[in-house]
């Protein structure tokens with residue numbers, strides 16, 4: 093059926109055997125339809141039974157070598173590609189959809205939003221602008237998010253890939269707004285003195301990465317000390333700004349943390365907003381996961397001041413449970429936001445009518461020109477479940493974190509390593525061990541063994557030099573029993589590890 097003669101490239105007409113990626117006959121369409129139905133069934137069952145599988149397993153050698161095959165030159169067909177997916181891809185996930193996955197800060201996605209992703213892919217909308225429904229959907233979603241977080245309605249915003257990109261857009265607008273020359277056209281090299289940004293030493297690495305990407309330089313990110321709750325010390329911040337002003341450096345921005353990645357700490361955002369106001373600095377908040385807490389009226393007081401931010405970056409693929417990838421940046425000052433990204437190009441001008449009309453050109457509010465229909469999964473999941481469900485889930489996760497804290501406090505062999513501010517719990521096995529090096533080795537081993545056995549996937553971090561087992565809970569599938577399982581297994585593995593250490597010590601100790 094597929095004629096392999098080359099199409100003519102010299103413009104001579106050849107109307108037979110024109111190619112397309114669509115199925116060729118009604119029969120081919122039926123075959124793809126049947127396969128599609130099977131995929132939907134398989135994926136829904138995969139999600140329904142996620143709890144029965146190990147959290148994670150190592151990618152075996154034959155699967156790894158499978159991915160070194162060269163580009164397929166001839167068609168093998170969708171059914172065959174799907175079989176390979178089932179055999180070599182589906183069984184080896186990162187694990188983040190599992191109820192006992194709490195590594196880094198990962199999201200779980202949801203079955204309904206998965207289906208919405210399929211709808212978005214089918215429409216294949218390019219949401220740069222234009223007169224089509226997807227633009228209105230994204231505008232509506234942005235409006236809902238401002239409302240849900242208590243952020244001013246007049247702010248502009250855009251959906252982006254994630255927190256890193258949201259921080260990038262926020263700091264780019266901050267840089268352009270606060271530099272006293274036209275950075276956008278003249279470039280950062282015109283700076284007479286370095287532009288300085290301040291954040292706490294607990295800030296996410298993406299902030300430094302953004303400083304580098306914007307040409308501001310990570311050395312010009314001042315990492316201010318934190319208090320014992322891991323919140324930025326406002327006095328130290330004020331002092332650091334004064335030092336820079338004395339040096340004739342140019343302070344431009346403070347990045348507040350609404351949920352630090354290590355411990356979930358929330359800076360005193362209200363105090364930071366006031367300080368920024370007094371000092372004439374831009375106030376950006378990195379709320380990648382923590383900002384979501386503002387959707388809950390019970391938790392919102394923890395974030396007081398977030399509504400005063402000049403820009404607010406947050407993720408929807410973390411604590412809003414949306415499938416990867418989707419984050420958001422909101423900017424309080426529409427003019428500054430637009431000025432930072434606006435451009436002229438005759439082939440991209442909007443027209444009053446036709447396809448190029450429409451209410452909003454998102455490409456003038458961010459770096460991307462072509463953009464996918466990320467808004468649909470957010471829109472769909474919010475319609476499907478309602479904001480109240482998301483509020484309840486966020487509160488449930490915080491309650492789970494408190495429950496885990498309580499389990500740890502009531503287990504003598506365990507030790508809490510940081511206050512539980514929100515949804516992150518850092519602890520370690522202690523048992524009878526006293527030596528810090530040994531404790532670090534044992535706790536690292538506990539995390540690895542938990543992951544390798546597929547039992548649970550916390551990650552590890554270092555708190556004041558101590559290796560911590562870190563549970564970051566942005567999972568709508570976890571239940572109380574999952575945390576009991578975690579504690580039981582940490583104690584079991586920790587005891588085994590200490591005993592085997594003890595045994596090897598004894599065998600090394602010369603007979604007295």
Ligand SMILES: *Cc1c(COP(=O)(O)O)cnc(C)c1O
Nearest residue numbers: 197254255256296298353380381
């Ligand atoms: C995850 C995270 C980021 C980065 O967000 P991505 O979506 O991974 O790019 C930034 N800041 C904090 C506090 C985070 O937790």
